[in-house]
Amino acid sequence: MTFRTVWLHLRVPFSFFLLPVFLFALSQSTELRQGTLDWGRVVAIWAVIHLLLYPASNAYNSYFDKDEGSIGILETPPPVDKTLYTVAWALDLLALVIGVWIGWPFVGYLLIYGLISKAYSHPIIRLKKYPIASWLVIGLFQGGFTYLMTLQAIDDLPIMELTNPRLLLGALLCTLNLLAIYPITQVYQHEEDGRRGDLTMSRLLGIRGTFLNTVIWFALSLGGFYWYFGGEPVFWLLPVCLLPGVVYFVFWTIRVFGDSRQADFRSAMTMTLLSGTGLNIFFVLLLILTDS
Template sequence: MTPRAIWLHLRVPFSFFLLPVFTFALSQSPRPDWVRAGLVLVIIHLLLYPASNAYNSYFDKDEGSIGILEAPPAVDKALFNVAWVLDVVALVLGIWVGWWFVAYLLIYGFISKAYSHPAIRLKKYPLISWVIVSMFQGGFTYIMTLQAINGLPIADVFRVKPLLAGLLCTLNLLAVYPITQVYQHEEDARRGDLTMSRLLGVRGTFLNAIFFFMLSLTGFYVYFNGKVVFWLLPLCLLPGILFFLGWFRRVAKDVNQADFRSAMRMTLLSGLGLNIFFLILLFLRFSESVGIKIN
């Protein structure tokens, strides 16, 4: 494989779609260590996630669109080796962050490998893979990010508010994850993978997203105790909501409209909206120190 082909399969820009979990944890951090925060960001988004993408691409050998790749290059053993190198580097750097973080990296790495490895291939089991991927990319990553960037005792992150925040991250993934599979039905069928989106069907995938998004939004209202700041969330998500509704209307008339580019636009708008909201929360947290407060 050429270096460019390997780079494409790392799908580093796709990490942006998962960045809201990190920015949410940062915005809720009581005493963040900014050096640790920067290192955690690099390890998760530039090493752990790309290693997972490369490993899964090696075993999937996709010929159709995946992630942000509309036409993925052919893969060989070089991609497999790069995935392991990135994993090892992530673990070595993770030691500096802390042993709980190393344990997180090991567990996440094992789960991500089980997703596509032919010996286990969680991807074949729609409900199990949907729940596990959403939980580990959502709540589990939130809890460990919060612990790592604040250097908290592990018991401190297993309290009601952090656990509720982790649940909200998981609900978001339960909504969005099948949407990222909605254009891959033919490719997944060819490999014999019954993904959650295939199980739900195209229209069912959209209805699932609506249900879990509404559940997540209700959860955020509870999390913020109905304060004014909550209403910034639907405002930040409005472009994505409008696009989703328009897309769903087109898909209801023609399922072929559930295509790669629309799914990527939807995911981008959703990720952008959430990141903007959590960065606003981070700004507000710091502005309180100079007497600015929104109730």
């Protein structure tokens, strides 16, 4: 495999869509509020998660899936070989080495996340074949679990403090977001997933059901954020930031309900980009307001 092919399968830019979880955790940091935040530590945590852990997971998934159709942010994924498998493990090991400097709870997080992501793809277990289980695993581990462990690593919190109800509510909101968004990222892959025998959540729900699923969980998430912020004015920045994505989603839904072929790769990626950008902007604004 060429360097370019490996780089494409790492799908590093795809981490942009998961960045809101990191930014939300950072915005809730006690160290940030007190003005004692170690920004070098923050950058290291971000780099390990978004430049090593997530790309390793993407590469491992690509190696075992050997996709021929559109997947993730790749419209035409190039062929894979054993090199990608080796790179995935190398990135995981490098993440663990750096993680030791950050703290042992963070190493535990990296180990658990890495093993779960491998169980998701590996043919012996392949959680990806089980629609509800894989949907919940993705929602929990890319959402709430990552939120809690990011916040723990940033503030160097005792593990028992992660049972704080407010922290758990923040984790739940991250999970709700993933439960809403994840099936939409699968909606154009039904043929490819069917060829491999994977019954994803989107295939189980059907195309229309996938869109309705997004509406339900997104509404719950939005209501949860209103509760989390106690109805304070800062909450209203969230729907404003998400407005472009919501408008696109409404018009896309109308098109898809009229013609299911409109549930295609480019529309799904546009939807994901708009929603991810909106969330990122909101949490950056929240960071600025918290730090001021």
